[in-house]
Amino acid sequence: MNWLQKIMTPRAHTQGANAGKGKVPEGVWEKCAGCGSVLYKPELERNLMVCPKCSHHHGIRARTRLLALLDEGSTQELWPSMEATDPLKFRDSKKYRDRIVASQKSSGEKDALVAMGGRLKGRPLVATAFEFGFVGGSMGSVGGEKFARAGERALAEKSALVCFAASGGMRMQEGLFSLMQMAKTSAVLARMRDAGVPYISVLTNPSTGGVSASMGMLGDINIGEPKALIGFAGPRVIEQTVRETLPEGFQRSEFLLEHGAIDMIVDRREMRDKLADLLNLLEKAPRAA
């Protein structure tokens, strides 16, 4: 190492790390991935991870989202201890079992779908949200089972169901078990449709693969968060297949709205009010006995 390198390397290294992760040291400050503004983290969290300057929607934890949606003090987590097994004894560079344990540690969740019962402005509601931090929000048997039970609970209680998708798709490590969760969850949604129980799907960044191709697109109402990536195939796979550059804004919420795939785009800060208003109109008035 010569004298120039000695001087340059540490600084270049620090800059590189910052540019790559978009992070500012200290932990109290967060750099906005949209406009680059340095934001005070507690304030960003109070704002549901939406940048107060440019309205960029950062990822938000599933649990935080559900607690922010439901009436304070009304929430009860459903099936909190459900965990994945490893039916295929799957192993790539890592054992699936170890991946699960590592994800549980880093995310604090048991698996990628969190379900809660509670009230939304007084009306009973079953709500589910994907935790993207848990193996990419992938849906395996646990996600499928929790969603199916959530739907069945909504059916039994005649309360509405809301799901926030944030997922790369189905969990590969559970093989065909995962794929069949698409059929299972859709079957429950078919029963809800027949019974007239409302289901609203909120698609957040990102919602791709099997999650988008089952419960994600089956809402009576489909809502996108601003600029969320939503699609079946991921953009990289499409680029490799068609061998052309994808158009600007391709597979973003605004693109889906224009092509008729979603009903509306709603800012996260207005989500609670919007969902309450919509459900007010959809939920049938109790019939006179």
Added chain:
Amino acid sequence: MNPNFLEFEQPIAELEAKIEELRHTSHGQALNIDEEVGRLREKLKLKTNDIFRNLSPWQVAQMSRHPARPYTLDYIGVMCEEFHELAGDRMYADDGAIVGGLGRINGRPVMIVGHQKARDTKGKLRRNFGMPRPEGYRKALRLMKMAERFGLPVLTLIDTMGAYPGIGAEERGQSEAIARNLLEMADLRTPIICTVIGEGGSGGALAIGVGDRTNMLQYSTYSVITPEGCATILWRSAERAKDAAEALGLTAPRLLELGLIDKVIREPLGGAHRNPRSMAIRLKAVLMNQLDELAALPVDALLEQRYQRLRRYGAFQE
């Protein structure tokens, strides 16, 4: 190397070529070589048996997309006394990657829907290598809803690498088209029997794969992702597809053991392509049996059974 034979089938190709050669020579000369041909035939049978006794999951994956493997229309041709193909989704286009129509099997009217691949370049383009776009799934749904109205059972034949990942497909709602079929098939008031005849590639396969029975031909595969795709993501190299195929548990006997499918239909010695006709006749027999079972159920009981069947899928603890 004969391109119509997979690498592990080459000894079969060589023996067959030898037999052909001998028979050819015997036409010209008066030599009696029947004995030699008979000996070679016996050897061919033993060799084939030997090769196919223990195929690895990766070899099965190659079998499932064998260039000579029979496709949906090949099976329809043998199974049906008559078949009338119906085209179009009534919204946008007719997708060649999915075919469907009204047919008659053993005198019984049925609706058949299946993925369609092709063997020549022109056909492959027309069929888009068996990878459907949303209009394919919407055509399938239109035909299935028609079957429901007229009380016809639905038979689906699954053979796709996956739904097509293209710009237009995304613009027209690939996710929605697949999701819609899953929901509608769970609820369709007529029997549905699904059979994987080749590749069962993820959501693109499942979109015509929800029903009352799931069969797989012996050397077909059914998986959440292709071995290549899985290897690229988890091993960061498509070269590791062999390992991915092992890990994914995508073969018919394994999936039967895991309780994810209902029946494995045995293939002729050396695979379906060695005797497509006998394969089609076997498939027809299985389908007819299952139709008899399902037809005996009142529709409400059928739907309840279907729901419970779908509802049971999964492996978890709490």
